[in-house]
Amino acid sequence: IAARLSVSPEGSRRDERYRKVKKRLTSERARQRRLLLLDIVDRYKKEQPVIDSERQLSGKVVDEDVRGALERSDHMTPEQLLLIDAVLTLPETSLEKECQRRITAINAVTAYCSVEEGVTFRRSRAGQPAPPVSAVKDETPLRSEADIMLRHAISSVTTDKRPTICFACLGNPNLTIRERVVSFATPGCLTRHFMRKHVRRLGVNEPTECRICDIRLEHRMHFQSHAEKFHGTVSRPCN
DSSP states (O other): OHHHHTTSOTTSHHHHHHHHHHHHHHHHHHHHHHHHHHHHHHHHHHHHHHHHHHHHHTTOSSOHHHHHHHHHOTTOOHHHHHHHHHHSOOOOSSHHHHHHHHHHHHHHHHHHTTOOOOOOOOOOOTTOOOOOHHHHOOSSOOOSHHHHHHHHHHHHHHHOSSOSBOHHHHTOTTSOHHHHSOBOSSHHHHHHHHIIIIITTSOTTOOEEETTTTEEEOSHHHHHHHHHHHHOOOOOOOO
């Protein structure tokens, strides 16, 4: 009915009827949503205490479904599973058992201290091309100071809204590591450097490339537009 009435001329009786039907439909959806939420809360209050009590009586904090999901996960190491199993336990009923529980948890934490976790990365902005393998190296844990500096710099120029590192210098392999990852005092200082060292030295229709994103830039305006959109480096038009 609402679909047929929606094509009625504005101000007509059919249009007025359509608005009333739409209002009732919206109200009914909201009412059903509230009823569903109340039902979920009510069932949770009735069922969850029983589940928690059964879990406590069995001496487990993590149920079998959660434990199974963790064990099947590719991101969980044996040391992590051991740590979860040892720490997420309930207090024992006797002093000796409680001491043993704590010793087990301490040993699990100690064992996990030797686990080397992967490098964390910030998420890229939406629509931004992913850095090529040549620019980011590989995904194995980085060892040298130079690789770490490059990794952090690439992360900055691809994720920060207004970075202070020049992406053009960063992608230039002919510069030293220090020159490639140098951080300017403010984004404004970076803009002045970018205009002086890169934009003004490029012809109006001269093509160039972004070695961070591994793409060809057809002319100077394309270069400036790419710099602002994908690397947060703002520059004014250059005549």
